[in-house]
Amino acid sequence: MTAGVPEPAGTPAVLHTPACELFGVRYPIVQTGMGWVAGARLAAATSEAGGLGILASATMTYEQLAGAVAEVKGRTAAPFGVNLRSNHPDVGQIVDLLIAEGVKVASFAQAPNPSLVAGLREGGVVTMPTIAAPRHAEKVAGWGVDAVIAQGHEGGGHTGSIPTSLLLPAVTRAVSIPVLGAGGFHDGRGLVAALAWGAAGVAMGTRFLLTRESTVPDEVKARYLAAALTDTVVTRAIDGQPQRVIRTSLVDRLEGRHGPSATPVALASALRLRRLTGTSLRALVREGLAMKRSEGLTWSQVLMAANAPMLTRAALVEGRLEAGVLPTGQVTGLVDDLPSVAELIDAMMKEAVECLERLGPPRR
Ligand SMILES: Cc1cc2nc3c(=O)[nH]c(=O)nc-3n(C[C@H](O)[C@H](O)[C@H](O)COP(=O)(O)O)c2cc1C
Structure with missing residues (x-):
């Protein structure tokens, strides 16, 4: 014991x-x-x-x-x-x-x-x-x-x-x-x-x-509860790393969007996250450079990675289902x-x- x-x-x-x-x-x-x-x-x-x-x-x-x-x-x-x-x-x-x-x-x-x-x-x-x-x-x-x-x-x-x-x-x-x-x-x-x-x-x-x-938020939990076993997707479109999320129209759009078109939104969100987490601009750039080097990401992917926590926050904290990303395991399809x-x-x-x-x- x-x-x-x-x-x-x-x-x-x-x-x-x-x-x-x-x-x-x-x-x-x-x-x-x-x-x-x-x-x-x-x-x-x-x-x-x-x-x-x-x-x-x-x-x-x-x-x-x-x-x-x-x-x-x-x-x-x-x-x-x-x-x-x-x-x-x-x-x-x-x-x-x-x-x-x-x-x-x-x-x-x-x-x-x-x-x-x-x-x-x-x-x-x-x-x-x-x-x-x-x-x-x-x-x-x-x-x-x-x-x-x-x-x-x-x-x-x-x-x-x-x-x-x-x-x-x-x-x-x-x-x-x-x-x-x-x-x-x-x-x-x-x-x-x-x-x-x-x-x-x-x-x-x-x-x-x-x-x-x-x-x-309850409406976000309801979205998870409604998901079937086949409603999740593993995508690199959010931050360059394979991430399992609920498939939503936003995820479909991100998957279809590559390169510079994603950059301005990602940059704005990365700067917002910086304010929320108290990260200095210098630390943000240093982190970005380290990611770029260690994970072989493009600058656009680095920005998307910095942006990713904000997309998750939009859904999981603010309840903005269509503006946010919903990370999940496939098991969401079994939980009711x-x-x-x-x-x-x-x-x-x-x-x-x-x-x-x-x-x-x-x-x-
Ligand atoms: C909404 C969500 C956020 C997550 N955030 C983190 C995180 O900040 N750090 C971490 O180590 N893992 C994170 N994970 C992974 C989980 O800690 C855990 O390893 C994973 O959910 C296990 O799989 P399951 O969802 O099938 O139980 C997250 C998973 C979800 C669903």
Whole structure:
């Protein structure tokens, strides 16, 4: 049993995984960092219900993150995490904040780097990057990270090309640290499947976006609930990287629009985001140059990448469905309710137990 965390009576030992031990939580269920979505209310509700809630800081200023950390701590005494961007202009200050506030886990909106991982670990923060291929898992394990989220193709937001059903067995064979399966999970059967593939739990984005504590406007949640399994698309048109979103007329237009015609809108939005996140013009240009070099993007794509968070904000914060981008996992096609976070986690654990009983020991 994890120190200080009572294990509910009757929970099969197999559901108390190394991830529960590592994070100090009751259940092997992680609510992932989602820009504009995973705020204090959602993260605190998840941690309070026995999972690991993660605050998304990539779209926050340092001050907003400090406020959100304080708010989570005011709402729950349970461990929680912060998702951070390694190229955030205030990344050094953010690391210091996480350490000073005793934040349990750091996850990463983009690949971290060895010195960022080392700094967090030295300060006692558990590090957990997201990877989409076995060789990436091996690479970050070599840096000493404590766990990985392995996200399959069906997952929401930026996503790789390997489906969860193949990624999980491959990654759990490649590394010996705890692996959290992500991409397509929403229920207790999926949790048992992830464990069968060798994972130590599941990490879910879309399922948590569609809960009562998520602050996404109701009309936007309704759009997700109405989407079918076939209504999502993986596109590079938003920021140059493959990103899974709900197919809308805006996405169709962006996919058909290349080169300079996209530039003025993207530039205006990038400058607006700069004001919102307190990024200096110098930091913005530096970030753009680094992206251009490391990801081989054109200037137009760099601008679209800077613009992307604003498109997501338009939908997920302002409720402007037609002007915004709706990142999602394919699993949105299977989700048709808006439970509270506690109801969701309780139902998942109950279903996982039932599933294990159904599979049961073989008859002799
Ligand atoms: C609306 C939305 C925003 C996201 N923003 C981030 C982010 O800021 N940082 C990050 O690491 N991952 C982000 N992701 C990816 C999720 O954290 C998670 O890995 C993914 O949703 C898992 O797949 P699922 O949606 O099938 O559960 C986002 C996903 C969604 C749906």
